[in-house]
Amino acid sequence: MNPMNRREVELILKNLNIKPNKKLGQNFLTDKNITKKIISVSEISQNDIILEIGPGLGIITQELVNLVKKIYAIEIDHRLYSYLNDKFSTYDNVEIIHGDILKVEIPKHNKVISNIPYTITGSILDKIFFRINSPVGILTIEKSIADRIFLSGDYKNFSRISINVNTFMKPVLKSSISRNSFYPIPKIALSLIKLIPRDKINPFFLEKEPIDFFLKFISGIMPYKNRNIANAIELFFKTQKDIQYTKEDILLILQKNNYENKKVFNFEIDDYTEISKLFYS
Ligand code: SAH
Secondary structure, eight states: OOOOOHHHHHHHHHHTTOOOOTTTTOOEEOOHHHHHHHHHHTTOOTTOEEEEEOOTTTHHHHHHTTTSSEEEEEEOOHHHHHHHHHHTTTOTTEEEEESOTTTSOOOOOSEEEEEOOGGGHHHHHHHHHSSTTOOEEEEEEEHHHHHHHSOOSOGGGOOHHHHHHHHHEEEEEEEEEOGGGEESOOSSOEEEEEEEEOSOOOGGGGSHHHHHHHHHHHHHHGGGTTSBHHHHHHHHHHTOSSOOOOHHHHHHHHHHTTOOOOBGGGSOHHHHHHHHHHTOO
């Protein structure tokens, strides 16, 4: 199979009667140099089992197919799904799955490669990477989100996603990708990033419930990232019907565990896990 260029991508879409759908983040890669770069950054091995989210016309899939043990490619658009099913019908190491990545049961895999549908970046990170034994991720995402993932010490960029990703993953590469490498040309700037699972993850996260609590806790305090942690925690618990802590309780718990009552954004990444643990019951 030859790599596709822009003309070919446009032509195939036209033949399939597909007008790229913004809501589905349909911006198709048209630059084979970017495909090559994605493959090289992925450090592919023959044993890799790849999860590809939103394969589109299969431009990345076709580069991978002869290099890996197995590819599970999950595509929501049924027209693209049928197209891909035909295109890869002779390969028994490719399985095209028709469905929504956020809803389907995901087969076991060790690497995720995706030019992510930009509209659902947060939910994809949530579902795929925030757990123990998460896969390696090679992702094309919005530059503004990539900037939040790579902690720069910049308060403005420090957000919920900064804490969540860095709690579970180690971001190791960020490189900008020209918008002109896609059809249609996206309005947002994009970055290619690579995330690898952290060596050691807090055993608190062995179960799903603590992970859910942690994610809820971080979402609850980060809107107040400029306030003192005790205030932010108090405000978070005000939204929780079943559990109540008074401000005094919160201050006492923090103090007892040697956490200063300083501004939310001023802690080390792993402190957020420890602090959430103190309030998990
Ligand atoms: N990887 C391809 C296509 C990228 S466009 C390329 O680089 O050319 C994003 C793709 O994700 C589209 O094919 C779109 O239909 C698909 N998609 C969007 N939302 C999805 C979802 N929730 N689950 C699975 N696929 C989705």
